[in-house]
Amino acid sequence: MIKHSAECRVIYGDTDGFGIVYHANYFRxxxxxRAEFFRALGTSYKEITEKGVHLPISEAYCKFIKxxxxxxxLLVETKIDGRVKGGMKFDFRIFVxxxxxxxxxxxxxxxxxxxxxxxxxxxxxxxxxxxxSLFSDK
Amino acid sequence: MIKHSAECRVIYGDTDGFGIVYHANYFRxxxxxRAEFFRALGTSYKEITEKGVHLPISEAYCKFIKxxxxxxxLLVETKIDGRVKGGMKFDFRIFVxxxxxxxxxxxxxxxxxxxxxxxxxxxxxxxxxxxxSLFSDK
Amino acid sequence: MIKHSAECRVIYGDTDGFGIVYHANYFRxxxxxRAEFFRALGTSYKEITEKGVHLPISEAYCKFIKxxxxxxxLLVETKIDGRVKGGMKFDFRIFVxxxxxxxxxxxxxxxxxxxxxxxxxxxxxxxxxxxxSLFSDK
Amino acid sequence: MIKHSAECRVIYGDTDGFGIVYHANYFRxxxxxRAEFFRALGTSYKEITEKGVHLPISEAYCKFIKxxxxxxxLLVETKIDGRVKGGMKFDFRIFVxxxxxxxxxxxxxxxxxxxxxxxxxxxxxxxxxxxxSLFSDK
Numbered sequence: 001m002i003k004h005s006a007e008c009r010v011i012y013g014d015t016d017g018f019g020i021v022y023h024a025n026y027f028r029x030x031x032x033x034r035a036e037f038f039r040a041l042g043t044s045y046k047e048i049t050e051k052g053v054h055l056p057i058s059e060a061y062c063k064f065i066k067x068x069x070x071x072x073x074l075l076v077e078t079k080i081d082g083r084v085k086g087g088m089k090f091d092f093r094i095f096v097x098x099x100x101x102x103x104x105x106x107x108x109x110x111x112x113x114x115x116x117x118x119x120x121x122x123x124x125x126x127x128x129x130x131x132x133s134l135f136s137d138k
Numbered sequence: 139m140i141k142h143s144a145e146c147r148v149i150y151g152d153t154d155g156f157g158i159v160y161h162a163n164y165f166r167x168x169x170x171x172r173a174e175f176f177r178a179l180g181t182s183y184k185e186i187t188e189k190g191v192h193l194p195i196s197e198a199y200c201k202f203i204k205x206x207x208x209x210x211x212l213l214v215e216t217k218i219d220g221r222v223k224g225g226m227k228f229d230f231r232i233f234v235x236x237x238x239x240x241x242x243x244x245x246x247x248x249x250x251x252x253x254x255x256x257x258x259x260x261x262x263x264x265x266x267x268x269x270x271s272l273f274s275d276k
Numbered sequence: 277m278i279k280h281s282a283e284c285r286v287i288y289g290d291t292d293g294f295g296i297v298y299h300a301n302y303f304r305x306x307x308x309x310r311a312e313f314f315r316a317l318g319t320s321y322k323e324i325t326e327k328g329v330h331l332p333i334s335e336a337y338c339k340f341i342k343x344x345x346x347x348x349x350l351l352v353e354t355k356i357d358g359r360v361k362g363g364m365k366f367d368f369r370i371f372v373x374x375x376x377x378x379x380x381x382x383x384x385x386x387x388x389x390x391x392x393x394x395x396x397x398x399x400x401x402x403x404x405x406x407x408x409s410l411f412s413d414k
Numbered sequence: 415m416i417k418h419s420a421e422c423r424v425i426y427g428d429t430d431g432f433g434i435v436y437h438a439n440y441f442r443x444x445x446x447x448r449a450e451f452f453r454a455l456g457t458s459y460k461e462i463t464e465k466g467v468h469l470p471i472s473e474a475y476c477k478f479i480k481x482x483x484x485x486x487x488l489l490v491e492t493k494i495d496g497r498v499k500g501g502m503k504f505d506f507r508i509f510v511x512x513x514x515x516x517x518x519x520x521x522x523x524x525x526x527x528x529x530x531x532x533x534x535x536x537x538x539x540x541x542x543x544x545x546x547s548l549f550s551d552k
Contacts, residue, residue: 011449013298013442017291017346023195023246024169024289027162028427035425035485046485057161061199067255070293071449071460108161117205149311151304151436155429155484162427166289173287173347184347208431209311209322299471299522300445303438333437337475343531384437393481 003079006036007097010072020067026104027060030092033078034108037090041129053123055088055110062106066096073097082134087111088122141217144174145235148210158205164242165198168230171216172246175228179267191261193226193248200244204234211235220272225249226260279355282312283373286348296343302380303336306368309354310384313366317405329399331364331386338382342372349373358410363387364398417493420450421511424486434481440518441474444506447492448522451504455543467537469502469524476520480510487511496548501525502536 008029016022038045048055068074074094081089088110093102112122122130146167154160176183186193206212212232219227226248231240250260260268284305292298314321324331344350350370357365364386369378388398398406422443430436452459462469482488488508495503502524507516526536536544 009446009449011442011445012292012294013300013445015293016288017293017295018192018194018288019293019295020194022289023198024162024165027165028425031162031425031427032423035423044485054156056156056158056205057202059199059201060161061197063197064195067194071458147308147311149304149307150430150432151307151438153431154426155431155433156426157431157433160427166287169287169289170285173285182347209320294468294470296470299474300438300441303441307438330432332432332434332481333478335475335477336437337473339473340471343470 003077004033004037004040006032006076006078008032008074008076010068010070010074012070015070020069023062023064026062026064026094026106027108029074029076029094030060030062030078030090030106030108033076033092034090036076037078037080037133038129041133043129048126051123051125052115053120053126054113054115054117056113056117057108058087058111059109060106061108062104064104065101066103068094068096068103074103080130080133081107082130084109086121088130141215142171142175142178144170144214144216146170146212146214148206148208148212150208153208158207161200161202164200164202164232164244165246167212167214167232168198168200168228168244168246171214171230172228174214175216175218175271176267179271181267186264189261189263190253191258191264192251192253192255194251194255195246196225196249197247198244199246200242202242203239204241206232206234206241212241218268218271219245220268222247224259226268279353280309280313280316282308282352282354284308284350284352286344286346286350288346291346296345299338299340302338302340302370302382303384305350305352305370306336306338306354306366306382306384309352309368310366312352313354313356313409314405317409319405324402327399327401328391329396329402330389330391330393332389332393333384334363334387335385336382337384338380340380341377342379344370344372344379350379356406356409357383358406360385362397364406417491418447418451418454420446420490420492422446422488422490424482424484424488426484429484434483437476437478440476440478440508440520441522443488443490443508444474444476444504444520444522447490447506448504450490451492451494451547452543455547457543462540465537465539466529467534467540468527468529468531470527470531471522472501472525473523474520475522476518478518479515480517482508482510482517488517494544494547495521496544498523500535502544
């Protein structure tokens with residue numbers, strides 16, 4: 001199964017007055033995880049939207065395990081949840097580079113809609129992508 | 139039970155290229171909900187932290203039901219989950235002003251830590267606040 | 277001349293690890309200032325865009341005079357610079373409520389474009405608005 | 415003179431409802447530019463702050479020349495302005511990768527303060543860094 005890992009670095013703009021990363025910003029890294037996951041599969045979210053397919057978010061969850069600090073280098077690991085039909089679900093783990101246990105875990109669920117924002121079935125090219133990511137031995 | 143409702147307005151900086159609010163920004167409104175909830179109880183999160191008590195977030199979840207748009211007026215309804223011990227949990231509903239069904243629902247869970255960032259029991263003044271919010275008939 | 281003043285409150289999500297507001301967030305308040313300025317003139321930026329007129333930003337400047345802190349109540353004062361033709365310029369001052377000297381000053385310049393993102397002359401209804409704001413004795 | 419160039423990619427969270435990058439987010443990229451500039455000189459802003467030296471921002475300016483779009487790859491070019499004494503000034507240019515003309519230019523000015531947030535003279539190690547960046551032939 002493809003697990004894609006994207007690298008990010010914490011900036012001051014990500015932190016808050018408690019001296020650690022503000023929680024809402026983890027969801028920006030989840031977005032980066034999804035984007036780089038699609039790129040690793042040979043496409044991009046931009047390309048998908050240009051084909052008239054959009055994946056608006058329907059649910060987002062994050063468990064904050066260890067605080068992230070300014071200048072930390074993060075690895076955002078992204079996998080697809082293959083059990084989900086009629087939309088997509090991504091699972092994430094955020095690691096500080098070098099750490100073996102994650103600093104955060106979470107998921108996002110997405111509907112599949114057309115340019116008119118109406119729900120559609122995930123088109124074949126997207127289902128094939130998902131299948132490839134699940135059965136690849138990378 | 140006290141349900142506090144804070145009013146916010148969507149700005150361009152909250153929206154994204156899909157023409158609706160970017161999901162991570164809902165968690166900013168949840169923060170505003172918590173802040174105004176404490177204020178409605180006669181204190182403030184600032185006052186609580188000045189007493190050496192901090193409530194770092196341990197989990198955050200949001201379900202995005204209806205898209206929010208530029209210039210929408212939002213009501214963020216905040217309640218405390220009275221069943222939770224050893225920390226705090228807040229439940230949120232976001233409504234577009236005038237709507238009867240929520241545009242989003244969610245929760246945040248928080249640990250209770252001291253100035254040294256170590257876990258502490260919620261102090262009596264905080265437990266009393268929670269109790270007041272639950273048994274008030276406001 | 278109309279000087280409009282909008283009220284905002286600093287949240288944790290606005291602050292950074294240095295314990296004060298992260299500088300980029302001042303530009304969000306400038307946006308709120310512009311929005312409330314138009315509302316004070318009897319219209320809204322949303323209404324203006326629905327007439328096919330957009331005001332994308334071409335320059336932004338801020339001078340940070342006194343640090344802003346968590347839970348500060350801010351007043352964002354917005355005026356139009358009447359000397360500017362072929363676009364719009366807004367001047368801002370941010371005060372902590374109760375302070376007589378500003379915590380920040382700044383400006384934003386805006387082009388005037390149509391729905392096709394091409395430059396247009398500011399339409400009459402917008403010029404009239406500006407004139408009203410300058411010669412009103414409010 | 416050292417001109418450092420950092421690479422970033424535009425995410426949905428950076429864009430706004432007009433379909434382009436929200437202006438306030440350019441200042442986040444300027445921050446990334448400064449951070450990578452210091453790293454290119456063999457130190458880091460984190461290391462500088464650990465020596466008790468902070469560079470809070472006193473002015474920020476950006477000129478928005480060409481709109482930036484979702485998934486654009488950006489190069490943030492950062493130089494130091496060697497004429498400035500008693501603080502630091504950085505000049506920035508943001509390019510879409512492959513473009514020869516910048517999409518944005520700007521600057522930030524910074525005071526130099528100690529851990530107690532009082533103004534100090536830039537210490538020797540920082541002045542040496544600046545000198546190295548100006549007279550290096552990299």
